[in-house]
Amino acid sequence: MEYLKSVIPVIESNYDNFTTVERSIADFFIYNREEMDFSAKAVAGKLFVSEASLSRFAKKCGFKGYREFIYQYGENFVVKQESMTGNTRTVLNTYQELLNKTYNLVDEKQVERICRYMSKAARVFVCGMGSSGLAAREMELRFMRIGVDITSMDYGDMIRMRGVFLNESSLVFGVSISGDTEDVTFLLQEAHEKKARTVLLTAKNKPEFDSFCDEVMLLPSLIHLNHGNVISPQFPILLMTDIFYSCYVSQDKYSKEILHDSTLRALGKTGRPLV
Structure with missing residues (x-):
């Protein structure tokens, strides 16, 4: 069984501390499932926010800056190949995701x-x-x-x-x-x-x-x-x-x-x- 390093649990645990703009950034990284250009310029343009907002968001998550954050985010980025189908798969996949989140937080x-x-x-x-x-x-x-x-x-x-x-x-x-x-x-x-x-x-x-x-x-x-x-x-x-x-x-x-x-x-x- 493989556990994947991810910054998503860190984003989620700090969600209530974010401003409205920072929450829009958080939502993007939490729910994004596609690999893309994650440079500050590209993401700022996609979300209609400033690069400074990305930097503040990263620092609230405990990183030195956006570059460190995005390195961690993209280092082990995984695209889910199979969709959740059937009640049993839904429950098991959700438990597995919680195990992965615990691995990242503990x-x-x-x-x-x-x-x-x-x-x-x-x-x-x-x-x-x-x-x-x-x-x-x-x-x-x-x-x-x-x-x-x-x-x-x-x-x-x-x-x-x-x-x-x-x-x-x-x-x-x-x-x-x-x-x-x-x-x-x-x-x-x-x-x-x-x-x-x-x-x-x-x-x-x-x-x-x-x-x-x-x-x-x-x-x-x-x-x-x-x-x-x-x-x-x-x-x-x-x-x-x-x-x-x-x-x-x-x-x-x-x-x-x-x-x-x-x-x-x-x-x-x-x-x-x-x-």
């Missing part, structure tokens, strides 16, 4: 830092609402089985009350694909004020997050996928949970596998089937 050094925070934290809390709350529960179940003192929350009042009991030995994960879930951002802000470590999992890269988040882990967005409505919004969160889990276990694999096996034996004593 920062392994950031994952390692977050796992170190988890190792040092006395207690870990993870919160989210709706589908994000369900994913938070899954994260709790995964990590509690290898010895992490972790609690998930998916109810607004419970999330807000938990902010009272946080301290510098706590680690708080907030999960919000939109980045706009008020209860989640409230808890992260409260945690930051109490010197706890804070991590936000989101598909939106907003400058204001830096004021109360130690880490912002970007997830792939479903919004710009043509068939994104057929994919569960939990999928990008669960995928990132698996990446965290794999990294965390690798830090002390033997002892964590012993704990995992012990929980399986404890469940087996109930007589219920293991899942």
Whole structure:
């Protein structure tokens, strides 16, 4: 299975930070499927924007300038040879595209830092609402089985009350694909004020997050996928949970596998089937 390097997920995660002109540029690069002359002059003429606008757009995406951006954009440019036909192909292709987006967004050094925070934290809390709350529960179940003192929350009042009991030995994960879930951002802000470590999992890269988040882990967005409505919004969160889990276990694999096996034996004593 081959994963393709692309700047598209970076554009999508910064989309809300763009001006109207920059969004027209972003839309062109997100939805373009044809190889062409991507020089500043050619693209500016095609989109009826200035070359300076292209430069500002590239810098907002984290590049030094348009030339660096377009090099990355065109280096591994792939023309999709087959159209999506049939429900099964649509779903599988959309999942594959999300996997590619995750590959482009994930920062392994950031994952390692977050796992170190988890190792040092006395207690870990993870919160989210709706589908994000369900994913938070899954994260709790995964990590509690290898010895992490972790609690998930998916109810607004419970999330807000938990902010009272946080301290510098706590680690708080907030999960919000939109980045706009008020209860989640409230808890992260409260945690930051109490010197706890804070991590936000989101598909939106907003400058204001830096004021109360130690880490912002970007997830792939479903919004710009043509068939994104057929994919569960939990999928990008669960995928990132698996990446965290794999990294965390690798830090002390033997002892964590012993704990995992012990929980399986404890469940087996109930007589219920293991899942």
